[in-house]
Amino acid sequence: IQDFTLREGAALYGLLAEGDSDIVLKLDRDGLVVHASAGIERLGISLADMLIAPHLADLADPDQAQALRSFIEVVMRGGSAAGWFEFAARGADGATGWFTLQLRPLKAGDGTIDGAIGIMRSIAERRELEERLFAATLTDPLTGLANRRAFRTMLRHLSVHRPGGALALFDIGHLHSLWLCHGASAGDSIVAAFANLLRGLLHKDHILARVGDERFGVLMPQETPPAAEALAHEIVGELKRATRLAGSAAIDLRASVGIAGIEESADESLRRAEFALVHARARGRGQIERGDILMDQRRRA
Numbered sequence: 080i081q082d083f084t085l086r087e088g089a090a091l092y093g094l095l096a097e098g099d100s101d102i103v104l105k106l107d108r109d110g111l112v113v114h115a116s117a118g119i120e121r122l123g124i125s126l127a128d129m130l131i132a133p134h135l136a137d138l139a140d141p142d143q144a145q146a147l148r149s150f151i152e153v154v155m156r157g158g159s160a161a162g163w164f165e166f167a168a169r170g171a172d173g174a175t176g177w178f179t180l181q182l183r184p185l186k187a188g189d190g191t192i193d194g195a196i197g198i199m200r201s202i203a204e205r206r207e208l209e210e211r212l213f214a215a216t217l218t219d220p221l222t223g224l225a226n227r228r229a230f231r232t233m234l235r236h237l238s239v240h241r242p243g244g245a246l247a248l249f250d251i252g253h254l255h256s257l258w259l260c261h262g263a264s265a266g267d268s269i270v271a272a273f274a275n276l277l278r279g280l281l282h283k284d285h286i287l288a289r290v291g292d293e294r295f296g297v298l299m300p301q302e303t304p305p306a307a308e309a310l311a312h313e314i315v316g317e318l319k320r321a322t323r324l325a326g327s328a329a330i331d332l333r334a335s336v337g338i339a340g341i342e343e344s345a346d347e348s349l350r351r352a353e354f355a356l357v358h359a360r361a362r363g364r365g366q367i368e369r370g371d372i373l374m375d376q377r378r379r380a
Contacts, residue, residue: 102199106182108192110134110151118199121170140167140175147180154182154195165202177202219289221267222274230288230296231345237300238345244300245307246348248337248356249277249314251293252364273318273334280314296352304340304369311336311367319365335359339370 102121105114111132112119119126122138136148143166150164163179170176182197217229225233237244251273270293277287277295286298299307318334337356342348351370359368 102178104135104182104197104199106135106151106195106197107132108155108194110136110148110155110195112138113194122168123170135180138168140169143167150180151182151195154184155192157184157192163200222271222289224274224295225286225288227288227290227296230286230290230298231349233286233288233298234341234349235345237298237341238343238348241300242341242343243303244298244341245302245304246339246341246352247297247299247307247311248290248352249273249295249297249311249334250291250336250356250360251334252360276318277314280310280317282310298341300341304338304371307338308367308369311338315365315367333365335362335364336367337370338367 101116102118103116104112104119107113112124112126112135113132115124115126124133124138126132134148135151136144139147147164147166163181165177165179167175167177178199178201180197180199182195184192185194185196187193217226217232218224219226234246251269270289274287274289274295277297281287281297282299282301284299284301286300288296288298290296297307299310302310315334315336335356337352337354337359339348339351339355342351351374355368355370355373358373359366362368
């Protein structure tokens with residue numbers, strides 16, 4: 080069994096970077112597998128123990144073996160076999176899984192094709208990875224909550240399709256000073272504790288997100304701003320009674336809250352909630368303000 084030459088390695092790099100679960104293959108001119116990465120053992124193949132290399136099509140489900148042979152032949156002729164070829168293969172455990180294959184021909188010094196190099200990738204694992212990557216773009220890694228990007232996306236959706244609910248912003252406010260006093264780990268514990276408290280006190284249809292280091296957003300599609308304010312008072316009251324330990328020092332958790340109605344403009348809704356939060360923080364920790372009331376006061380002044 081041969082290893083990759085520099086020329087073959089360069090072709091592989093041009094094809095695609097190898098993933099942890101990908102199966103990297105080298106085929107000879109006849110389509111026999113003469114080298115493969117360790118992932119091929121999941122299909123019950125151990126090239127080191129085989130006297131005769133298997134044809135790649137032998138790995139496919141019998142109903143699809145001929146189609147895979149035809150795909151390989153096109154590649155070996157230097158024809159256009161662009162994209163990924165999908166086929167089913169039976170694993171070492173007997174279960175059938177779907178794979179995608181991409182091959183690139185290898186040319187000898189005289190320009191003739193003497194083999195191919197390629198990558199097999201499990202479709203199920205690829206989809207799982209895509210789902211994890213998608214979730215990571217919308218999730219706060221510390222709390223597991225939706226992040227700011229997801230929060231704004233959901234707010235825009237509600238503004239268009241279900242205006243009339245309420246939006247609340249909770250701000251711990253003194254988290255950075257706690258980080259300085261007790262360390263980053265203690266600060267992370269405080270954030271996680273606050274997230275868990277909010278989870279326990281919010282209703283099932285409320286949407287909770289971490290939208291900043293020390294700020295959380297809550298979308299309440301079914302609540303009016305007065306109802307959201309009443310719930311915020313309940314949460315702030317629970318927060319005042321709750322303590323979390325960092326070393327030997329008890330930490331008093333209190334949050335400021337800004338509330339606004341969800342209007343047809345997501346930006347305006349968020350602006351009013353942030354405006355209310357600024358006023359709440361100006362009054363001191365543990366205060367609650369509503370954007371609609373503040374705007375009315377402003378207009379009357």
